[in-house]
Amino acid sequence: MPIHEKSLIRPENLKTHDKLVLDGIDVSGHWSTFIETRVVSDYNEALEEEISALPGGEYIHRCWQCGSCTNSCTVHAINPDFNPRFWIYLIRMGMESELLRDKDIIWQCVSCNKCTYACPRDVVPEGVMKATAHWLERKGHTPKSPSTHFDEVFTEQVIATGKIEESRTIRRFFKRTNQGLMQSWMVEMVKRMLRHLPIGLLSRMGLATFIAPRTSNWSSAASAIQEYIDEQHDKQDKALSLSELIDVAQKDAAA
Amino acid sequence: MTAKKEKYKKVAYYPGCALEGTGHAYNRSTKEVGKALGLDLVEVKNWNCCGAMEVKNVDPKIQTYLSSRVMSVAANEMDMDVVMAPCNGCYHNLKKAEYDLKNDSESAKVVDRLSKKAGHKTYETGQVETIHALDWIRETIGEDGLKERVKNSLSGIKIANYYGCMYTRPRHIFPEKDAGPGSESTSKPHFMDDLLAAAGAENVDFPLKTACCGGAHTLSDSDTSTKLVLNILKTAKLAGADVIATECPTCHSGLEMHQIRAEKNFGEKVEIKILYFTQLLGMALGLKARKVGVHENISDSIGFLKERGLG
The missing domain is CATH 3.40.50.11810 (Rossmann fold)
Known part of the structure; x- marks a missing residue:
């Protein structure tokens, strides 16, 4: 497969005039195609540093733009706009507004790690995708993605009980993202499960569990984990200048 | 080969959360195959979630800790040196934790701190070897052994x-x-x-x-x-x-x-x-x-x- 290059000329910036005469010469039609000047003036010099401060983004500075990540990418194969190499370029250049054009798809990385496998510089592009998606959310550019909601529901349950009980995670995720559980394909799936299964076994498989599995003597591990997560969150807020922003806002409100 | 053949005959079995839920049939068939082949599975005592991809996304070092606790229990509380995980997610995460603890001192520090607070021994790299169900059957019985038993x-x-x-x-x-x-x-x-x-x-x-x-x-x-x-x-x-x-x-x-x-x-x-x-x-x-x-x-x-x- 070739390395997919991203064109920096956007279709909306191409201007063609049906009738145009310049210095007495007729240049109508495609002869008169011009590219509208595009000025990038809002470089965010801290962008790379901010993304490096989030888990997964640590090695973005190693990238030498070979494009192996995009070339091997599972999501790129079904959506050509999904382009890790290009986003890493934009982040390292500080081109924030350009990056924001793709803000709604970056979270769709499926973490298959084909990019990490292919990368000759150990950038861990999969981690960079996660860090970038989190950065967009933490900075308020996008709402929390369904994927982040799922991660949070899952992690909350692990901290609370030490284990996951899948049906509960699924129910909580649907509730948090305001989706109905009775989607036609879900109903069909359970219908097919019931074909050969007695209901008692279904409950053993976790579909109707009343007693959730849990790791015993878990409470001290749970509080240690929560304490660490909170601590990291504060550190990241500082790196993203978010705590500074809150400080200023609080002082402003007090005055 | 022969060393592994003996070593893998009795392993600490880490089914993981999915095998108690939607993957129940995998849990059941793994145990049955083990029994039929005369291999010994001892379930990891009071195990916890490996952290999966979800906890890794929230904080990778917490995932490293969660996986390390499973290995610590197998090594220090059960005296086992091999953990067998049939789930790719669990298998991957235990391997990843082993790698991170060996190569990233910051991860090792965090795991030590959390293990102490949680009240169990900190896992030390090399204490256990994590294998997949595929390695387990392949090394102990092998293709020839399997052919004889079909x-x-x-x-x-x-x-x-x-x-x-x-x-x-x-x-x-x-x-x-x-x-x-x-x-x-x-x-x-x-x-x-x-x-x-x-x-x-x-x-x-x-x-x-x-x-x-x-x-x-x-x-x-x-x-x-x-x-x-x-x-x-x-x-x-x-x-x-x-x-x-x-x-x-x-x-x-x-x-x-x-x-x-x-x-x-x-x-x-x-x-x-x-x-x-x-x-x-x-x-x-x-x-x-x-x-x-x-x-x-x-x-x-x-x-x-x-x-x-x-x-």
């Missing part, structure tokens, strides 16, 4: 072997792979192919062995997952397979769920059976289909197996 050959069944992402990627957490003759390949894995071939099955040439099923977004971005699964199902079918053999509960339930979703939401029906490799091996060893949980699968293969004299 009661119902799988002959006539065409299989596409599907390994998914986490069994081989990223390469650096699996130092024993790509290590010359006899080792597993990260680009073209073959351990499952070898075992099923020994049981008499015909493996088809399947190019998507390590493609992604979109398991990470199975519910959060279902359309992407359905497209990826559809690609896997159609390719297996085109390659001539009757069955896709799986070795991961997330892949397995992803294929089953999105096979139905593709039919319901995209109007695309692909007729192909999905079975855990342990279910196939179990039936080859003479176990009944029910015993290895075939009736628990959503993908209905009971009729298909009966026609071929299995189950």
Whole structure:
């Protein structure tokens, strides 16, 4: 497969005039195609540093733009706009507004790690995708993605009980993202499960569990984990200048 | 080889959360196959979640800690030196934790701090070796041993072997792979192919062995997952397979769920059976289909197996 290059000329910036005469010469039609000047003036010099401060983004500075990540990418194969190499370029250049054009798809990385496998510089592009998606959310550019909601529901349950009980995670995720559980394909799936299964076994498989599995003597591990997560969150807020922003806002409100 | 043969005969068994839920049939068939082969599985005491991809996304070091606790229990409370995890996610995460603890001092510091606060011994790298169910059967019984034990050959069944992402990627957490003759390949894995071939099955040439099923977004971005699964199902079918053999509960339930979703939401029906490799091996060893949980699968293969004299 070739390395997919991203064109920096956007279709909306191409201007063609049906009738145009310049210095007495007729240049109508495609002869008169011009590219509208595009000025990038809002470089965010801290962008790379901010993304490096989030888990997964640590090695973005190693990238030498070979494009192996995009070339091997599972999501790129079904959506050509999904382009890790290009986003890493934009982040390292500080081109924030350009990056924001793709803000709604970056979270769709499926973490298959084909990019990490292919990368000759150990950038861990999969981690960079996660860090970038989190950065967009933490900075308020996008709402929390369904994927982040799922991660949070899952992690909350692990901290609370030490284990996951899948049906509960699924129910909580649907509730948090305001989706109905009775989607036609879900109903069909359970219908097919019931074909050969007695209901008692279904409950053993976790579909109707009343007693959730849990790791015993878990409470001290749970509080240690929560304490660490909170601590990291504060550190990241500082790196993203978010705590500074809150400080200023609080002082402003007090005055 | 022989050292491993003895070492893997009795292992600490880490089923993980999925095998107590949607992957129950995998749990059941793994245990039954172990019993039939005379291998000893001792479940890790009071185990916890490995952290999966979800906790890693929230904070990778917490995932490292969670996985390290499982290994610490196996080593320090059970005196075991091998942990066997049939789930690709668990297997991957324990391997990743081992790598991180060995190579990143910050991770080791965090794990030590959390272990002390949680009140258990800190896991030290090298205390246990984490293996997959494929390694376990391959090293202890092997292809020749399996051939001797086959009661119902799988002959006539065409299989596409599907390994998914986490069994081989990223390469650096699996130092024993790509290590010359006899080792597993990260680009073209073959351990499952070898075992099923020994049981008499015909493996088809399947190019998507390590493609992604979109398991990470199975519910959060279902359309992407359905497209990826559809690609896997159609390719297996085109390659001539009757069955896709799986070795991961997330892949397995992803294929089953999105096979139905593709039919319901995209109007695309692909007729192909999905079975855990342990279910196939179990039936080859003479176990009944029910015993290895075939009736628990959503993908209905009971009729298909009966026609071929299995189950």
